[in-house]
Amino acid sequence: MSAKTLHQVQQEGLDVLVEKLGPDDAIRFLQIYETGSGDWTVDRKKILEKDPDKIITSIMEKRKNVPAP
Template identity: 35%
Template structure:
């Protein structure tokens, strides 16, 4: 019996999962994913902030509350 394309794809996924496990299967499949969109165009539309801007935004952040943790002895 000849398998359909979908059956072959499903068998391939199952073989990968059995051999590599779920995490490594995803990593393997991501290697072949070219992604979508135009990185260069998106980068130009949203230029990186200057270091001065980053420093100013960091100063706005609230200081961490270090008293929130109790020492356990």
């Protein structure tokens, strides 16, 4: 018994999805798992603050500018 190629596994997976979910829902399911771009490990260091006090202060400042419901 030989191992399946990645293409064969992909095709069988798509066939099962379409069989079980139908074409429309199979497409919707695949869209959930769309691959993104970039490197989250690198990006999060740029985006996220490391100091919890700075994060809390930033949140509190932003809340001051939001009108009460």
